[in-house]
Amino acid sequence: xxxxxxxxxxxxxxxxxxxxxxxxxxxxxxxxxxxxxxxxxxxxxxxxxxxxxxxxxxxxxxxxxxxxxxxxxxxxxxxxxxxxxxxxxxxxxxxxxxxxxxxxxxxxxxxxxxxxxxxxxxxxxxxxxxxxxxxxxxxxxxxxxxxxxxxxxxxxxxxxxxxxxxxxxxxxxxxxxxxxxxxxxxxxxxxxxxxxxxxxxxxxxxxxxxxxxxxxxxxxxxxxxxxxxxxxxxxxxxxxxxxxxxxxxxxxxxxxxxxxxxxxxxxxxxxxxxxxxxxxxxxxxxxxxxxxxxxxxxxxxxxxxxxxxxxxx
Amino acid sequence: xxxxxxxxxxxxxxxxxxxxxxxxxxxxxxxxxxxxxxxxxxxxxxxxxxxxxxxxxxxxxxxxxxxxxxxxxxxxxxxxxxxxxxxxxxxxxxxxxxxxxxxxxxxxxxxxxxxxxxxxxxxxxxxxxxxxxxxxxxxxxxxxxxxxxxxxxxxxxxxxxxxxxxxxxxxxxxxxxxxxxxxxxxxxxxxxxxxxxxxxxxxxxxxxxxxxxxxxxxxxxxxxxxxxxxxxxxxxxxxxxxxxxxxxxxxxxxxxxxxxxxxxxxxxxxxxxxxxxxxxxxxxxxxxxxxxxxxxxxxxxxxxxxxxxxxxxxxxxxxxxxxxxxxxxxxxxxxxxxxxxxxxxxxxxxxxxxxxxxxxxxxxxxxxxxxxxxxxxxxxxxxxxxxxxxxxxxxxxxxxxxxxxxxxxxxxxxxxxxxxxxxxxxxxxxxxxxxxxxxxxxxxxxxxxxxxxxxxxxxxxxxxxxxxxxxxxxxxxxxxxxxxxxxxxxxxxxxxxxxxxxxxxxxxxxxxxxx
Numbered sequence: 001x002x003x004x005x006x007x008x009x010x011x012x013x014x015x016x017x018x019x020x021x022x023x024x025x026x027x028x029x030x031x032x033x034x035x036x037x038x039x040x041x042x043x044x045x046x047x048x049x050x051x052x053x054x055x056x057x058x059x060x061x062x063x064x065x066x067x068x069x070x071x072x073x074x075x076x077x078x079x080x081x082x083x084x085x086x087x088x089x090x091x092x093x094x095x096x097x098x099x100x101x102x103x104x105x106x107x108x109x110x111x112x113x114x115x116x117x118x119x120x121x122x123x124x125x126x127x128x129x130x131x132x133x134x135x136x137x138x139x140x141x142x143x144x145x146x147x148x149x150x151x152x153x154x155x156x157x158x159x160x161x162x163x164x165x166x167x168x169x170x171x172x173x174x175x176x177x178x179x180x181x182x183x184x185x186x187x188x189x190x191x192x193x194x195x196x197x198x199x200x201x202x203x204x205x206x207x208x209x210x211x212x213x214x215x216x217x218x219x220x221x222x223x224x225x226x227x228x229x230x231x232x233x234x235x236x237x238x239x240x241x242x243x244x245x246x247x248x249x250x251x252x253x254x255x256x257x258x259x260x261x262x263x264x265x266x267x268x269x270x271x272x273x274x275x276x277x278x279x280x281x282x283x284x285x286x287x288x289x290x291x292x293x294x295x296x297x298x299x300x301x302x303x304x305x306x307x308x309x310x311x312x313x
Numbered sequence: 314x315x316x317x318x319x320x321x322x323x324x325x326x327x328x329x330x331x332x333x334x335x336x337x338x339x340x341x342x343x344x345x346x347x348x349x350x351x352x353x354x355x356x357x358x359x360x361x362x363x364x365x366x367x368x369x370x371x372x373x374x375x376x377x378x379x380x381x382x383x384x385x386x387x388x389x390x391x392x393x394x395x396x397x398x399x400x401x402x403x404x405x406x407x408x409x410x411x412x413x414x415x416x417x418x419x420x421x422x423x424x425x426x427x428x429x430x431x432x433x434x435x436x437x438x439x440x441x442x443x444x445x446x447x448x449x450x451x452x453x454x455x456x457x458x459x460x461x462x463x464x465x466x467x468x469x470x471x472x473x474x475x476x477x478x479x480x481x482x483x484x485x486x487x488x489x490x491x492x493x494x495x496x497x498x499x500x501x502x503x504x505x506x507x508x509x510x511x512x513x514x515x516x517x518x519x520x521x522x523x524x525x526x527x528x529x530x531x532x533x534x535x536x537x538x539x540x541x542x543x544x545x546x547x548x549x550x551x552x553x554x555x556x557x558x559x560x561x562x563x564x565x566x567x568x569x570x571x572x573x574x575x576x577x578x579x580x581x582x583x584x585x586x587x588x589x590x591x592x593x594x595x596x597x598x599x600x601x602x603x604x605x606x607x608x609x610x611x612x613x614x615x616x617x618x619x620x621x622x623x624x625x626x627x628x629x630x631x632x633x634x635x636x637x638x639x640x641x642x643x644x645x646x647x648x649x650x651x652x653x654x655x656x657x658x659x660x661x662x663x664x665x666x667x668x669x670x671x672x673x674x675x676x677x678x679x680x681x682x683x684x685x686x687x688x689x690x691x692x693x694x695x696x697x698x699x700x701x702x703x704x705x706x707x708x709x710x711x712x713x714x715x716x717x718x719x720x721x722x723x724x725x726x727x728x729x730x731x732x733x734x735x736x737x738x739x740x741x742x743x744x745x746x747x748x749x750x751x752x753x754x755x756x757x758x759x760x761x762x763x764x765x766x767x768x769x770x771x772x773x774x775x776x777x778x779x780x781x782x783x784x785x786x787x788x789x790x791x792x793x794x795x796x797x798x799x800x801x802x803x804x805x806x807x808x809x810x811x812x813x814x815x816x817x818x819x820x821x822x823x824x825x826x827x828x
Contacts, residue, residue, distance in 0.1 A: 037711030040363065041718070041747050043440035082358065083515035084497030093514050156551050163551040164543055261543050261552075263517030271355070271516050274709065 004300060012293045016286060020072075021065065023285040027278055028061045034081055034276035055081065068282060077286075078279030080272075087283040090268070095287065097166050097264035100176075101256065102249040102291075104184040109191025109245050114231070114238065116192065117199025121207065122226055131200055135193030144255035147186035151259065154182060164261035183260045187252050191245035198241045202234030209233075235306040243299040247292055346536040348806070348824060351549050351558035355516040355542045359508070360496040361480040362439040370477060374821050375521040375538050376418065377483035377502035380409055380428065380460075380475040385823060387638060387813020389472045393423065393484070393503060397472060404467035404767060409475065411458040417486035418500065418507045418524050425454035431484040438493075443479045445747055446736055467767040470640065470733050477820065505532035505822060517542055534808075534825040550801075559806045560824070563799040565626040575801045576809075582798035582816020584630045585728030587675070587691070587791040588741065590720075592753040597723045599671040606788030608661035610651040612698045613691065619794035622687045630795035633741070634781045635731045637814030642734030642777030647785050658698045670699025676722040678713050679706035684726050691793070720750045728796070731815040734777035738762045742780075742789050757783045 035051045036043075043051070052058050056067050071078055077087040116134070120127035155163035161182050167175035206212065207230055215225050253266030261267070265284050272280040356372040357365050364373050382392040397409035415423035432452045436444065449465040462471055475482040489501025498515055500508040505527045512520035521538040541557075543549045546564035553561050554572040563571060571577050587609065594601030615629030631651050634642040662668055677688045685706075692702040705722055707713045717725055727748060729737050740746055743762055744754040761783045765776035784790055798816040802809045807827045812819045 031707075031712055032709050033711045033715045035711070036714040037709065038357065038363065039440040039714075040357070040365075040442060040710075041714050042442055042444045045718075047438070047440050079494060080498075080515070082355075082497065084494040084499075085515055090515065094517075151548070151551065155555055159555060162557055163555050164548055165541065165552070165557055258544070259548075261517075261541070261545075261548060263514040268516065276711070 001301070001304065005297065008293070008297045008300070012290075015293065016289055019285055019289045020069070020282060023282055024065045024068065024278070025061065027273070027276070027281055028064070030273070030276060032276055034278070037275060038081060068279070077283050080280050081277050082275060087279050090280060091265065091283050091287055094263055094265050094268055096169070097262050098250075098253050098257070098266060100169075100180055101183055101187060101253050101262065101264060102246060104180055105187035105191060105249045105252070106242060106246045108184055108188040109195050110242055112188070113192045113195025114199050116196035117238075118203055118226060118231060120196065121200045121203035128200065131193070131196045134189075135197045138190040138193030141189070142255070143186050143190065143252045144259050146189060147183065147256050147259035150182045150186055166262045166264075179262075183256050183262060186256050186259070187249050190252075191242075191249065195238065195241055195245060199231075199234060199238050202237050203230050206230040206233045232306060236303055239299055239302055239306065243295055246295050250288055250291060346534075346826060348535045348538045348560075348821075348826075349558045350538070350540045350821070351543045351552050351561040352540055353542070353544050353546065353549060353562065353564075356519075358497045359500060360493070361441070361483055361485060361502075362435055362444075362496070363441045364480060365442065371540055371821050372519060373480070373483070374477055374504075375506035376500035376504040376508055376524075377477070377480070377485075378504045378532075379477040379479075380411075380482040380484075381472055382820070383473070383476045383478070383812060385810050385812065385819045387815070389476060392476070393428075394475075397475070399471070400461070402769075404469050404471075405464050407462040407471040408455070409460055409462075411460070412528060413458060415503055415528055416526055417484070417503050418526070419486050419488055420526075421486045421488065423484060423503055425456060425458050425460045427487065428452070428460055428482065428484045429454045430487065431490060432481055434485070434490050435481045439481075441480060442740075443481065445745070446474060446479065446739060447481045448745075466763075468735070469766065469768055469770070469773055470735055473733060474736075503527075505529065506538060509537075512537075532822060534822075538821065553801055553803065556803065559803040560809060560818075561801055563801050565623055565797070565799060568626070568799050571801045575803055577799065577801045578809075578811070579626060579797045579799040580811055580816040581628070581635055581795050583728045583730045583796045584633060584635055584792045584794070585726065585796060586630065586633075586793040587724050588727045588748055589724050589788070589790065590717075590748070590750055590753075591673070591723035592755070592789060593751055595751055596721070597671065597673040599665065599667050600673060600723055602665040602667075603787045604661045604665040605667055605671075606791065607651075608658040608665070608698060609695060609700065610788045610791045611654045611658035611661065612695055612700070613651070613791070613793060614653045614694055615651075615793055618687060618690055618694070621690045622683050622794055623796055626797040626799060627794045630792040631785070632781050633729060633737065633784045633790050633792050634734060634777075635795065635816075637731045638733070639774035640733040640735070640777050641731050641814075642737070642774075642779075642781040644778040644781050644785075647782065650785055651788075651791075655697055662698060662700075668699075670701065672701040672703060673723040674703045674705050674721075676705045676707065676713065676716050676725040678708075678710065680709055687793070688726060718750050728792075730817070734780045735762075735765055738765070738780050742784060755783075755787065755789065757787060758789065 035048055035055065035057060039048060039051055056064050068078065079086050080090055116131055120131045151163045154160050162179055165179060167179045169176040212225055212230065215229060253264055254269055257264040257266035258270055265287065268280065269284045350371055352371055356369060357363060359372060361373065361377060379392045380394045381389050381397060384390045393415060394409040394411050400406040400408055411423060411425060417423060429452045436447050451463045453461050455461045477483060483502060486501040489496050499510065505524055506521035507524045509520045509522045519540040523533045523536050543552055546567050549561050550563060550567050550570050552558045553575055563577065589600055589606055591597050591600045599605045615631065619627040619629050632644060632647045636643045662670065675688060677684050679685055688704055692704060695702045707716055716722060741748045742758050744752050761779045765780055768776035800818055805827050806824050808823045808825045810819050
């Protein structure tokens with residue numbers, strides 16, 4: 001187990017390095033000029049050049065990257081060009097919002113998806129059709145479009161939920177949950193469909209295996225066979241899908257947070273990219289990469305917990 | 314059975330919780346004394362040296378009080394100073410006296426020298442839209458509380474330039490002046506509110522809390538002001554309709570979706586059109602001839618263009634001034650000065666030696682859908698007289714500034730608001746104007762501007778009209794339409810009105826919870 005963790009962490013370092021290089025190079029090709037945007041039309045040529053010098057924008061891209069990397073090694077991830085706020089502080093302020101959304105979306109996908117999958121595997125054809133439809137529709141509909149529709153109906157027309165904004169958990173747990181209902185719903189629909197489908201297929205396959213007949217012959221209740229034995233046996237593929245759902249939610253937040261005006265990392269990624277706020281873009285890319293690495297590691301560890309054979313191998 | 318009961322109880326509790334929450338999103342006013350304002354863009358910066366004026370002041374006014382203010386009727390009234398006025402009658406020297414005992418929000422005493430230091434730093438390092446107005450102005454502390462301002466050339470509106478829309482005399486504390494980085498995201502002014510960093514998420518929510526040490530206890534009608542950034546126009550309206558924000562600016566495309574319970578106000582706020590920059594014909598010789606520029610002005614069907622760009626919230630515009638305050642320079646006699654007349658346009662081109670037309674390039678921001686629609690329509694109309702207007706699109710403001718100051722492009726789309734023509738002239742047409750990258754010097758314009766600069770109060774209106782007339786007659790700029798600003802506010806807010814004759818709202822500090 002420790003060796004697995006060590007190996008994964010060792011691989012994470014070059015991965016982070018590669019991601020930061022790619023992000024830096026890509027953003028350097030984006031059109032626009034952060035110095036002009038920030039200084040405005042009233043800046044003198046001297047002010048403009050001095051500002052570009054201060055931001056190292058007159059240096060070659062590789063030199064700029066070297067300066068950035070040097071700062072990272074010293075624990076300095078830079079400051080936002082626009083707000084003057086340290087990048088780590090900016091991310092720390094917004095990470096809880098995105099994590100609430102991603103973890104909430106993945107949990108909802110897991111709970112509803114697994115329940116639907118198991119029921120459709122064991123309760124007949126109609127439910128199987130429902131899962132197929134949910135899976136197809138959820139996968140086909142863009143989450144931002146779904147978010148807009150949910151917002152129009154449940155916030156605009158019915159007034160049940162807020163259309164925009166986020167309430168911190170510390171301020172009001174009730175309003176916090178309330179502000180996340182629609183965004184999580186928009187994010188989770190696709191996940192619910194795919195998790196339900198994979199769960200159904202796996203449980204159906206498992207239920208045809210000989211150990212299930214043995215359990216039935218031994219007098220184990222059908223509920224226990226399904227929810228304890230069959231589900232556990234189907235766990236590895238379902239976990240794999242949940243990992244994919246989690247990572248997909250990470251990218252989904254970019255659009256969903258914008259639709260619901262949530263102050264998370266996704267909306268920050270969009271605004272920072274539009275404004276060429278390079279230190280912030282770099283910081284977000286690194287945080288997203290770290291989250292993906294951690295989630296993959298946790299899933300690998302979970303495989304071992306669910307299935308001892310995986311642990312041995 | 315127990316599990317099922319627990320499940321039912323849980324569902325019931327959830328339903329009650331949801332019901333309770335739903336009630337809060339039903340358009341009710343906030344129970345605490347908080348003003349919530351929705352705005353479609355975050356501030357470019359909270360630094361007064363770079364801040365945007367206009368509605369951008371919603372981020373600045375709470376924390377940066379100015380030496381003087383403009384009241385709801387457009388009159389200059391006391392701010393940090395109670396006594397002010399010109400010295401002599403040449404419009405070159407002005408004095409004001411600060412109130413005694415004022416402090417910045419960080420506790421530093423506000424002295425005349427602090428005001429001067431802040432002003433000098435602003436002029437030296439600022440790059441915002443108003444900095445250029447203050448070049449050639451000098452401020453000196455003549456006592457602990459008294460500041461004298463002198464200008465190289467006569468300036469009839471120094472009092473207006475000391476108000477909140479210009480930032481140069483909204484002083485910054487010495488701690489703020491010492492930290493360029495901090496100024497972008499914190500506030501260092503003398504104001505009834507202070508930015509609350511713990512409750513502020515840059516680019517998303519800006520929270521201002523009452524400054525208990527501010528000299529005027531009545532200046533803060535709320536305990537807290539929250540400005541929420543909601544970029545999408547439809548979401549902004551939805552936030553107002555569902556009670557999440559109380560005041561918004563409304564995009565014309567979604568104005569009809571504002572709830573009936575809100576108050577919607579609209580008023581002409583800006584003129585906009587073709588700003589011809591290459592008036593000496595550096596890249597396009599034809600544009601140096603005023604007959605050619607006049608031909609362009611006669612070739613435009615303004616009512617149709619206004620309809621394309623703004624629908625019912627716009628109208629044809631022919632002069633670079635709005636109707637309102639006399640200092641803005643609006644001249645009723647210029648209305649109809651350029652009406653669509655293709656024959657006249659062709660004759661003028663022929664007289665100038667361009668009967669077969671010519672080609673020039675216009676720079677515009679593609680991210681602005683109004684501009685994008687408009688420039689296509691203008692190009693099509695100019696083609697009718699044989700003039701090809703090629704379009705150079707840039708994705709954002711930074712790219713636009715970059716290309717604009719480069720002097721490669723002969724024209725752009727831009728506009729002005731209701732401002733004294735003395736300031737508009739320095740922004741658009743005088744040789745050093747920001748919008749004059751080729752630094753063209755027009756003798757008629759310069760003479761009209763000099764007359765305006767030295768005009769007495771009685772002559773200022775006619776002198777301002779004189780500048781507008783020169784701009785129109787020589788087609789230095791070719792206005793196309795006048796645009797309305799639309800605002801909406803919930804019934805929970807009192808005191809929201811227009812700022813004088815302008816299409817801008819009054820100061821956020823004038824708004825109060827409804828009684």
